[in-house]
Amino acid sequence: MIINNGMIFCDDGVFRKTDIEARNGIITSIGEKLTNHEGGAVDAQNCYVVPGFVDIHTHGAMGADFCDGTSDAIDTMARYQLSKGVTSFLGTTITLPEEQLIDICKVASTHVNVVHPDRAVMRGVHLEGSFFSHERRGAHIPEYLVDPDFAMLSRLNEASGDNVCVVAVAPELPGSLEFIKAASTLFTVSLAHSEASYNEAVTGFTTGATHVTHLFNGMSPFSHRDPGLVGAAFDCDAYVEFITDGIHIHPAVVRAVFQMFNENKICLISDSMRACGLPDGQYDLGGQAVTVVGRKVSLPDGTLAGSATSMPDCMRTAVEFGIPLTKALKAATINPAKTAGIDKDIGSLTIGKRADIIVLDNNLVIKNIIFGGDLLDIDSINKP
Numbered sequence: 001m002i003i004n005n006g007m008i009f010c011d012d013g014v015f016r017k018t019d020i021e022a023r024n025g026i027i028t029s030i031g032e033k034l035t036n037h038e039g040g041a042v043d044a045q046n047c048y049v050v051p052g053f054v055d056i057h058t059h060g061a062m063g064a065d066f067c068d069g070t071s072d073a074i075d076t077m078a079r080y081q082l083s084k085g086v087t088s089f090l091g092t093t094i095t096l097p098e099e100q101l102i103d104i105c106k107v108a109s110t111h112v113n114v115v116h117p118d119r120a121v122m123r124g125v126h127l128e129g130s131f132f133s134h135e136r137r138g139a140h141i142p143e144y145l146v147d148p149d150f151a152m153l154s155r156l157n158e159a160s161g162d163n164v165c166v167v168a169v170a171p172e173l174p175g176s177l178e179f180i181k182a183a184s185t186l187f188t189v190s191l192a193h194s195e196a197s198y199n200e201a202v203t204g205f206t207t208g209a210t211h212v213t214h215l216f217n218g219m220s221p222f223s224h225r226d227p228g229l230v231g232a233a234f235d236c237d238a239y240v241e242f243i244t245d246g247i248h249i250h251p252a253v254v255r256a257v258f259q260m261f262n263e264n265k266i267c268l269i270s271d272s273m274r275a276c277g278l279p280d281g282q283y284d285l286g287g288q289a290v291t292v293v294g295r296k297v298s299l300p301d302g303t304l305a306g307s308a309t310s311m312p313d314c315m316r317t318a319v320e321f322g323i324p325l326t327k328a329l330k331a332a333t334i335n336p337a338k339t340a341g342i343d344k345d346i347g348s349l350t351i352g353k354r355a356d357i358i359v360l361d362n363n364l365v366i367k368n369i370i371f372g373g374d375l376l377d378i379d380s381i382n383k384p
């Protein structure tokens with residue numbers, strides 16, 4: 001497989017007009033005049049050639065939710081993701097009773113890193129919950145919130161086949177620091193749905209947390225005398241994920257984040273729920289009724305409850321808001337792969353990595369998807 005003449009988004013964050021070649025599903029060369037046409041050729045003249053997108057925070061799509069706890073739901077999400085150019089994702093939970101989360105993790109364990117030709121690869125589990133503040137719970141169901149409990153986390157990780165990649169926690173809760181200390185030796189700890197003051201959040205980071213879940217949403221505001229979790233994330237050089245769907249965050253704040261935070265640590269996420277890819281209407285989110293209008297998903301009281309957008313759409317929206325394409329692309333590929341610890345084989349166009357490659361036209365619309373070195377027939381995947 002060879003892709004000729006495109007603007008290749010190289011792993012140093014720079015575009016270069018050249019060719020890229022894959023053999024046996026792996027990127028084998030990037031450079032001039034490559035000739036391996038075995039497995040097909042793509043002419044990428046006037047196009048961007050970028051890594052497959054990596055969505056580390058997605059709950060569902062096309063009527064399916066990761067927390068349905070079924071193989072069918074995971075497959076449905078995975079097909080939708082691949083149709084959007086997302087080649088790797090983390091199945092993301094919401095706050096639920098432990099027994100239910102255990103069952104969800106058990107089903108997930110049979111899917112992690114399993115490759116199908118028509119589905120994005122689920123690289124692991126992102127536990128969003130259940131260790132959150134009541135005040136900042138967002139759409140998380142209050143009855144199921146619990147204080148940080150490392151024994152519970154260990155049971156969930158075991159059920160997932162040791163495939164938890166990210167766990168989210170509010171650092172101000174009782175037992176949180178012990179939890180962060182222990183959990184951060186195993187995987188990425190993210191601060192989330194939290195009332196933490198600046199000092200409490202700094203302590204969370206110095207104890208081992210390295211990431212913030214949907215920055216600005218589900219936390220106290222970034223204020224000039226009380227900078228809270230957002231200010232602490234800046235001072236502690238944390239990874240920050242956020243939803244640039246044009247609804248969760250004002251365009252000016254999107255621009256400010258890309259100026260303020262380390263461009264190698266900003267991650268775009270979809271936070272998509274089951275209505276993503278479906279028409280407007282009433283849907284269920286963990287037993288709660290939600291209304292979807294366009295990209296906006298809300299509870300009856302107006303609280304935002306995830307999104308109905310895809311991560312590449314967030315990337316395009318960020319660029320519309322004025323973010324340089326190279327920064328938006330890093331935030332959609334290598335940065336999320338790194339923070340989740342899944343960047344060894346994916347996340348960039350690097351020789352030796354898996355050949356998950358997207359060809360985008362000038363308007364950033366997907367022209368081709370090369371998945372594990374195979375050119376996909378985009379129309380044959382589950383396209384909404």
Ligand SMILES: [Zn+2]
Nearest residue numbers: 057128271306
């Ligand atoms: Zn979420």
